[in-house]
Amino acid sequence: MPSASGPFSALTPSIWPQEILAKYTQKEESVDQPEFCYDEFGFRVDKEGSEPGCSQMAGAPMVEDPPQRLRWQAHLEFTHNHDVGDLTWDKIAVSLPRSEKLRSLVLAGIPHGMRPQLWMRLSGALQKKKNSELSYREIVKNSSNDETIAAKQIEKDLLRTMPSNACFANVNSIGVPRLRRVLRALAWLYPEIGYCQGTGMVAACLLLFLEEEDAFWMMCAIIEDLLPASYFSTTLLGVQTDQRVLRHLIVQYLPRLDKLLQEHDIELSLITLHWFLTAFASVVHIRLLLRIWDLFFYEGSLVLFQTTLGMLRLKEEELIQSENSASIFNTLSDIPAQMEDAELLLGEAMRLAGSLTDVAVETQRRKHLAYLIADQGQTLGTSATTNLSQVVRRRTQRRKSGITSLLFGEDDLEALKAKNIKQTELVADLREAILRVARHFQCTDPKNCSVELTPDYSMESHQRDHENYVACLRSHRRRAKALLDFERHDDDELGFRKNDIITIISQKDEHCWVGELNGLRGWMPAGARLGLLKHPLHQYSIAGDDSVTEGVTDLVRGTLCPALKALFEHGLKKPSLLGGACHPWLFIEEAAGREVERDFDSVYSRLVLCKTYRLDEDGKVLTPEELLYRAVQSVNVTHDAAHAQMDVKLRSLICVGLNEQVLHLWLEVLCSSLPTVEKWYQPWSFLRSPGWVQIKCELRVLCCFAFSLSQDWELPAKREEEKQPLKEGVQDMLVKHHLFSWDIDG
CATH class of the missing domain: 1.10.8.270 (putative rabgap domain of human tbc1 domain family member 14 like domains)
Structure with missing residues (x-):
């Protein structure tokens, strides 16, 4: 246990570093002494007792003021203790x-x-x-x-x-x-x-x-x-707005400083944004931070403005006397570390900006937020203003235990009453997930900015779905992304660099293909250095390639997939016995199999033709039903070997559907398998209602974007084979001279 006012004494007991404390208690008896000295907050201190990198706010250890504690106890007793006896926290x-x-x-x-x-x-x-x-x-x-x-x-x-x-x-x-x-x-x-x-x-x-x-x-x-919404979002829109509000307040409360900043063209937000984003944590000394946070937790973000204005007011004269822009910028950056007196800072903050109100700040926020959205409108998309209204939690609900369900059954009546509300929430979640993916494409790859994000709910759109699907399969030319560099040595070769997108002209030769890049045609090694792409309607986009843009993985697997899973889980029948499996993946497996079984001979013949006559293996002759069945089997083969959970399988299947641009058609296939849907879902479920048609229209928007997502992204990485320099050298030589395929059996 730490000594009073000694190292770690101000921390909550459960986080005391016991090993270091033990060294302090044995300091006089043992040679094994702590490597560093620590203050009451656990920060390393030098011999003078100051925190490295922080202010010189050292002095005596922090000690509670007994009269102040008595005033707090009296206030709590007076306002909360209506019974005779000692006041405890559970009574407050x-x-x-x-x-x-x-x-x-x-x-x-x-x-x-x-x-x-x-x-x-x-x-x-x-x-x-x-x-x-x-x-x-x-x-x-x-x-x-x-x-x-x-x-x-x-x-x-x-x-x-x-x-x-x-x-x-x-x-x-x-x-x-x-x-x-x-x-x-x-x-x-x-x-x-x-x-x-x-x-x-x-x-x-x-x-x-x-x-x-x-x-x-x-x-x-x-x-x-x-704090306002979007303070910690990827756009930092909330905290950016507050920086503009701060500049407006400086004009109002510190006009001389505002004139100085304008004369020297200094962007204050480069310094103060970090202050607001961390609520001064790691910016000011921890003792001062505690006093600021006392007010912050009571009054909210208003305190951030008041404290910042107070800091600037205390250093205003020094700033005005600065000789140049560099000196001003350095002085501004050093202000938090120079704040040593909490009473002085908070007193100045209240004298200067104590009259500032939440209403005034909110009014300025709305105005500057509108300006910010107008400036970044192309990036933020059409729904930006609605996203800033509040921070959205993941919708959570505690499930009943298995025993409760067995004894009392599921609340079918309650579920039926909440049907419309729940379905509306599910659609809203999915729409927001789709818009986030779309905004990612538009931010990362400007050529996607013209894509229409409003779903087409017309009856004609459903008729065009299959026509578009067939037409694109007939018309497209295959492309490949270079996985490695290939240097051109002969005039008839096609050189390329990693991640180049190459149009495949011919694949007739087993070892060497003919490709086209930037108007040049030539031979290139087949297969191993190229990853085939499947984007018949749209050009390849780095925004949808998870090997280039990692953020798309989080948006798809972390946001879109959970929203789709929630739809598939809505109204899913629970097993009547303990231990029974219940997961949307099982329904998808059965529905995909049932749809293909109806035309098994035809499907089998087409697959044999693909293999025998080397037809394209990207589903060129396959219907959406057949493609779904094939994708399910592919996911099972790869994921079962890695003992992957059904959640992972579902996410991987969704990625395949995005790659093939058939996710909306797959939903139609699944919901049209009526016997399977009735077997797995309650009558009030989403998949048994006409509402699934709306979901199909929402998903159709994603067909406007080109995805190249790895099916095995969540699987553990395979062990790299032992490197064989001689074999690799021979392979490279043979491939360059078109003498052999890239793969040589060991």
Whole structure:
């Protein structure tokens, strides 16, 4: 246990680094002493006692002010303790009634020992915790299986977030697994946001003072209530808007500084955006941060503006006396580290901008948000304004236990009552997922900007679906993406670089094909250096290639696939006995097989013809039903070998459907298999209602984009074969001279 006011004494007990504490207690008896000195917050300090990279705010260790603690206890006793006896936290309401008295107490500072409980109540986090349908443990369990880009980025940033703190310094530090779980849980709960480095800094600071679960709910309150929407999104639209609002407030409150910034053409947001994005975490000294956060959790984002204006006011004279732009920029950057007196800063902030109101800030936000959207309208798409209205949580609902279902059955009546509401939510989720994918294509590849994103619900559109499908298969020419560089040595060869898109002119020769690139035709090695593409209607796009643009994987597998899975799970009949399997993949397998069985002989003959006469193997002679069956079998073969779960299989099948541009036709095939649908789904389910036609129209929008997604993206990487330099050299020589195929059997 740490000594009073000693190292780690200000931290929540569960995060004390016991190994380092043990060295402190044995310091005089043992030679094994701590490698570094630490302050009460767990940060490494030098011999003078200051935090590396932070301000010179050292001095005596932080000690609670007894009179201040008594004032807080008296206020809580007076407002909440209506019974005789000692006041305990469980007797205090989950939220504290707002009053001028409470605000003055918060402004004067919350006693450090009371911060965990009061922060939860002031911010509304405790209310969220109690009202949540899913517990934090369940959210962590759901998020632990997500292998998205967000999860990978979180792993990269875990040790970068707070490296100077003993709780997060290395992979074995006690805070690292807690931070991982909190950030992954947030990325799962808010798929629109995913992961942002700003959330990592804030969460790490919260974990120093709160238990893991409470820190998570505090983050939820910050994301949903205390900060505007899109603060932590990939566009950072919310925090960008606030930077414009800040500049407007500087014009109003600090006109001399505004004139200086304009004269020297200094973009203040380059400095202050990070302050707002992290709510000053890692920007100011931790003691000052605690005082700022006391107010922030009570009044919200208004405090960020007031604090920033207060900082700028305190350094205004120094800035005005600066000689040049570089000096001004450096002074602005150093302001947070030079803030040492919390009373001085907060006092100046309230004197200067204490009259600032939420209404005034919100008015400016709406105005500057409109300007920002107008500037970036092409990038944000048509639904940008609706996306900023609120942060969207993943829709969650606690499932009944198996015993409860066996004893009482499913609430079919309740499900029937909620049918229309649930179906509307499912369609809205899918539409938003599709628009996110579409916006990704338009942002990454400008040639997609002219694509119409409004679904066509007309009857004629369904008639044209199959006509377009057949026409494109008859007219298209195959293309391939170069997987490796190939240098041209002879005039009749076609040289190319990795990721070049080559039009295939002829595949008659088993070893060498004829291709065309940039108007040049020539021979090239067949197969191994080329990856065949299947985009008959549209040109190849890097936006849809997961080997080039990793973000498309997260959008498809992390956003679109869960939305489609939710549709397939709606009304899916549960097994009557414990242990029975129930998953949309099983329905898809059966429906695909049933549709093909009706014309088995014809399908078999066509597949034999493809193999015998070397017809194109991209489904040129296959109907959508046959293509679906073939895709299901392909996914089963590759994924069963890797023992992949059915969720992974479903996501991989959706990727194949996007590649082939038949996802909407596959939905029609599945929903038209009436006996199978009736077997697997309740009468009130989406797939048994006419609503599936609307989903088909929504999915048709995705046919306007060219995908090149790996079917095996979620499968474990295969072991690389032992390198054989001699064999590789011979292969390369033979292929270059068109003497042999690329693959040589060992």
